[in-house]
Amino acid sequence: MNAFSVSLDRATDFDEVIDVRTPLEFAEDHIPDALNAPVLSNEERVTIGTMYKQVSPFEATRLGAALVARNIAKHLETTFADRPRNWRPLIYCWRGGKRSASMTTWFNMIGWRARQLEGGYKSYRRDVVAALETLPQRYRYMVLTGNTGSGKTRLLQALAEADAQTLDLEALACHRGSVLGLPPHGQQPSQKAFDSALVAAFRRLDANRPVFIEAESRRIGTLSLPAALTNQIHDGTCVSLETTRDDRIRLLLDDYAHLFENVDLFKSQLSKLAGLHSHARIREWHTLLYEGRRKELFEQLIDLHYDPAYARSTGKNFAKLADATRFTLRPVDADILEQARTLLARLS
Structure with missing residues (x-):
């Protein structure tokens, strides 16, 4: 030196x-x-x-x-x-x-x-x-689980507004976590920048308070979560969100409305599901997209892609899901903040 x-x-x-x-x-x-x-x-x-x-x-x-x-x-x-x-x-x-x-x-x-x-x-x-190998283990996690469109992100944001301690991984990653989750500007941070933001977020947390976090897979878009954090999420206390199918579709139509502004890009994203679905089904989804049948498209995506995928992965990955607190959420209603406060009262 x-x-x-x-x-x-x-x-x-x-x-x-x-x-x-x-x-x-x-x-x-x-x-x-x-x-x-x-x-x-x-x-x-x-x-x-x-x-x-x-x-x-x-x-x-x-x-x-x-x-x-x-x-x-x-x-x-x-x-x-x-x-x-x-x-x-x-x-x-x-x-x-x-x-x-x-x-x-x-x-x-x-x-x-x-x-x-x-x-x-x-x-x-x-x-x-080095920090990403140890920091995630210092905290207790309340993991929001639920099917795609159940309102996990909206509830997490409402919990933060209600003064709960939250860690919004999708905000840090600039991605909604699914194959259609690329943001409107189409740009995620680099892996190194994501790691830096994650460490900075951890260092702002209080280890004496629980951390509310969404259930995530190992990857969010192109970015990887550190293994220590993935393990902690999978072992966290679960809150299972129950949302009506109609509300889920309304939420998806709202949150993913920007996808319809670039139909060709939306089509290419749907084409990435070809390894999981037949070419005939992908062509049908392309047809619904180009004909502007938005509600029908999301109904099929929920029934044929998102829900089966969630059922396969969640029960296997989340050790405490069977003991989850079940919470009925209305994510498209204006009183989402009051709903978050109700959940906090139940968990206290």
Whole structure:
């Protein structure tokens, strides 16, 4: 460790965390609340890397130094122009190398008490991976179970509003959890970013209070849950939601209305079920989709796909389902908050 470097456990001692990696690196994952102030752009980093391999390390380092110096100067004139004299930033790059060292050196020459994160982002990532092996085991889980469309997500949100402690995995994953669960913008975070968000969410929880959480499989869209969390969910105390079929269809028509705005995309999502259903059935669902027979489509999806799949997986995965508290939910009614409070009163 050099005189200007500190370990990750001291990150909270600083006024601001500065990520000097490229925008692409930052977008994949970063320390929560860090500010991206890249000392090399995406294109500049590629140029330097190519020169290092094809020309010489010396020439690459010389050009890199010039680019880094130029970019730090721009940040001093813009991004950090208003920082006070006693400002204390923590600076990191990929592995605590030259990029973060350069900015740390210049900041200390100015008079700011800047420090470089020892090990950089790699040390932070190791901490996240290790935390996901242990953090989930610290909490008691109340697992909301129920067929697709039963209103688990709406109840979870209402429970949060009623001051219950909740962990909304689908919100963190930007996905509704089913084959049709891709959000309207069609973008999930990277696995690393999801892991970071999950660790941050865990660290805000109180281990003395139960955590309400939806029943989830091992994957939410393209993202994987840590094994420790999946095991804890499967062993959690269950609340089984009972919702009428009509209410379930109304909810699905509401929550998935955006799918009908891009019929071709909806069709491609339905086609992914071909391994579970006959080609004739998939073609029938495509026909219902293109003819705008929304209610009939969701009725068939509930009866022929979602409910059978739920029956196969839930009883096998949730050890305490037989002892679940059964709760009748009306997820499309306006009094969902009062319903959440009623559930809390029953469980207290």
